[in-house]
Amino acid sequence: MFRRQSLEDRVIEIRNDNDRAGWLISEFKPFIASVAQKRAGKFLEYGVDDELSVGLSAFKEAMDSYDKERGKFLSFARLVINMRLIDYYRKQSKKGKGKNLSLDDDDDPVSGLIDSISMEQYRVNDENDKRIIEIMEYRTELRKWGITLEQLAEISPRKEALREQYKEVAREIVKHSFMLRELMKTKRLPLKELAEIMTVHRKKLERGRIYIIAMVLAMVGNLSYMDIRRGGGR
16 A cells, blocks of 8 residues: 655655656646735736746745755745745835835845744644645646546536445455555456445446546545545545
């Protein structure tokens, strides 16, 4: 059974590998944009707005300087992005354009601040960060199986009873390691094995293949915020 690597461990492992670091930055471009847009107070577009270039550089800076004592990585990255944007707007104000910020010229919004801010402040929006991480990691895992979140939403059974039945199938696969190994190896539902322990028609299993696989991936990934194992939500 695979175990998800935490974002914090991923950052530390790949930050000195330019290619892999670039992939992670690309993966989190929506997060970077959301932080920058909240600071800017307007919609921003990659390739058009300088704030997003600042945000990308700040995210890489956060990766390079992060250690686990700083708390959750996304909370730390959010802080660095915001501080670098404050720097950017201060410079723009000095040039007579952009936002006017009431910062003294001698202030350095970043130096010293990152190390002195309390751990609690790094955990601002931590619950939301966890949801963001889970959705992004789930999207990445689904993509390996040729499944998109949009496709999953489209084929998700409308009837709660059928959704719950498919989730129960997924639970049985996760519970029996031999079936889980077969699924992970072949990317096919272990229909024969399922038929021996469950009274679900083969055709129904085949129709629900994508949904069942998606539920298995969510369960083995321990996606707590998706409320899948308890049968809530889709």
